[in-house]
Amino acid sequence: MNLPAENVSPQLTRNRRLIIVIGVVIPLVITMGAAFVMALWIPELPNPVASHWGTSGPDGYSTVGSVIALPLLITLVFAAVTAFASWRGAPHGGMLWVHKFLIATSVFLAVLISVIAAGSLAVQRGVENAENAPDIGAIVLAAFPIAIIMAFFAWLMLPAAERINSSPVEVEPIPGAVTQRVHFSSTTRVGAGVVVIVAVALVALGAALAVQAVSNPAELLLPAVIGLVVIALAVSTLSWRVTIDQRGLRVRSALGFPRTTIAPDQIDSVAVVDVNPIDEFGGYGWRWAPDGRSGIVLSKGDAIEVTRMNGKKFVVTMHDAQLGAEALATVARK
Numbered sequence: 001m002n003l004p005a006e007n008v009s010p011q012l013t014r015n016r017r018l019i020i021v022i023g024v025v026i027p028l029v030i031t032m033g034a035a036f037v038m039a040l041w042i043p044e045l046p047n048p049v050a051s052h053w054g055t056s057g058p059d060g061y062s063t064v065g066s067v068i069a070l071p072l073l074i075t076l077v078f079a080a081v082t083a084f085a086s087w088r089g090a091p092h093g094g095m096l097w098v099h100k101f102l103i104a105t106s107v108f109l110a111v112l113i114s115v116i117a118a119g120s121l122a123v124q125r126g127v128e129n130a131e132n133a134p135d136i137g138a139i140v141l142a143a144f145p146i147a148i149i150m151a152f153f154a155w156l157m158l159p160a161a162e163r164i165n166s167s168p169v170e171v172e173p174i175p176g177a178v179t180q181r182v183h184f185s186s187t188t189r190v191g192a193g194v195v196v197i198v199a200v201a202l203v204a205l206g207a208a209l210a211v212q213a214v215s216n217p218a219e220l221l222l223p224a225v226i227g228l229v230v231i232a233l234a235v236s237t238l239s240w241r242v243t244i245d246q247r248g249l250r251v252r253s254a255l256g257f258p259r260t261t262i263a264p265d266q267i268d269s270v271a272v273v274d275v276n277p278i279d280e281f282g283g284y285g286w287r288w289a290p291d292g293r294s295g296i297v298l299s300k301g302d303a304i305e306v307t308r309m310n311g312k313k314f315v316v317t318m319h320d321a322q323l324g325a326e327a328l329a330t331v332a333r334k
Contacts, residue, residue: 014159015095015159016087018095018103018157018158018159019082019083019087019099019103020083022103022106022107022154022157022158023079023082023083023102023103023106023107024079024080024082024083024106026107026110026154027075027078027079027106027107027109027110028072028075028076028079028110030075030107030110030111030114031071031072031075031110031113031114032072033114034071034114034115034117034118035068035069035071035072037118038064038067038068038117038118038121039068041121041122041125042064044125044126045064045121045124045125045127046124046127046128046129046130046133047063047064048061048062048063048064048130049061049062049063049064049067049120049121049124049130049133050120050124050130050131050133051066051067051120053133053135053136053137057131057133057135058130058131058133061130064121067117067120067121068117070113070117071110071113071114071117074109074113075106075109075110075113075114078105078106078109079106079110081102082102082103082105082106085098085099085102085278095158095159095161096161096279097161097282097290098278098279098282099161100155100158100161101282103154103155103158104151104152104154104155104158105151107147107150107151107154108147108148108150108151108154109147111143111146111147111150111151112143112144112146112147115139115142115143115146115147116136116139116140116143119136119139119140119142119143120133120136120139123136123139161290167273167274168271168272168273168305169271169272169273170269170270170271171270171271171272171322171325171326171329172326172329173326173329173330173333174326174327174329174330182244182245182246182327182330182331183243183244183245183327184242184243184244184245184323184324184327184328185241185242185243185244186241186242186318186319186320186324187239187240187241187242188239188240188242188296188298188299188316188317188318188319189238189239189240189298189299190238190239190284190298190299232255235254235255236253236254236255236257237253237254237258237285237286238254238298239253239254240252240253240254240296240298240316241253241254242296242316242318242324244324244327244328244331245331246264246331247261247263247264248261248262248263248264248266248267248328248331248332249261249262249267249304249306249314249316249328251296251316258286260314262306262308262314264331264332265309266308266309267306267307267308267309267328267332268307268308268309268311269306269307269329270304270305270306270307270325270328270329270332271304271305271307271325272302272303272304272305272321272322272325273302273303273305273315274301274302274303275297275300275301275302275303275315275317276300277297277298277299277300277317280293280297281293281295281297283297284297284298284299285297285298292312292313293305293312293313293314293315294312294313294314294315295313295314295315295316295317296315296316296317297315297317298317299317299318299319300317301317301319301321302317302318302319302321302322303315303316303317303318303321304316304318304321304324304325304328305325306328
């Protein structure tokens with residue numbers, strides 16, 4: 001049995017070529033080139049080599065092979081994610097800003113980690129003991145502008161981003177409802193897939209802290225504090241409580257912060273709109289879109305879209321968006 005062929009527009013075909021060349025091939029060529037050069041230096045390097053520097057010099061050591069392989073592994077994984085996320089393209093076969101951002105980031109990471117890895121080994125050529133390796137602070141500082149410039153050129157090589165024109169459906173107040181008696185309350189949360197991604201990221205963060213604790217426990221305090229803050233914020237933003245009453249629209253995270261309120265006299269109109277978190281907002285959580293919208297974006301599908309008197313728009317994705325929008329329109333009616 002023959003499967004139906006995928007209907008691919010010429011524009012999407014061109015964009016897919018750009019995704020592969022700029023987002024995958026170029027980053028891999030950069031890291032493979034750096035790996036080849038570093039491999040040539042192996043006879044001149046100590047074993048093990050310094051792989052982490054503290055305030056007083058090298059404080060972490062690794063095999064040469066791991067230093068060479070790590071940039072390749074990171075680049076390969078991120079390039080694969082970039083290609084997978086961008087392959088479908090925009091609704092009309094174009095390229096969205098989030099696709100361009102991922103491709104440029106792929107180039108940025110490849111250049112950054114390759115320059116740092118190669119630079120960290122270059123300063124150790126001819127050094128007998130890695131404990132005497134020179135500082136690489138200047139190399140790290142130089143790597144960032146080089147990576148930014150390369151990512152900027154990658155961005156310029158890509159076509160202009162296609163804008164998604166959502167079609168909000170304005171809702172009317174609930175007929176016969178009394179504003180003072182309107183009360184709507186619901187919980188919106190991310191899907192299981194996003195929870196898994198967050199869990200994996202938190203496990204990776206915990207592993208990084210564990211490695212730091214073993215290699216240099218004296219410098220663990222600041223990373224541990226930052227890690228705990230990140231974990232708390234990540235967990236708190238997986239679920240939000242949405243309340244609509246005579247005080248307007250109130251949205252708060254599971255921990256009570258962050259939160260936001262839009263009073264009835266600040267509301268110009270209320271609508272229901274279909275939202276794609278990745279394509280329009282670049283991810284999940286409290287997000288900002290390039291078109292100026294902001295909001296709590298946790299799932300794909302219906303969302304309440306509130307247009308303020310100043311023209312700014314705020315969205316909240318939820319499964320019962322139609323009912324919530326009608327309640328808010330009732331509260332906001334003049």
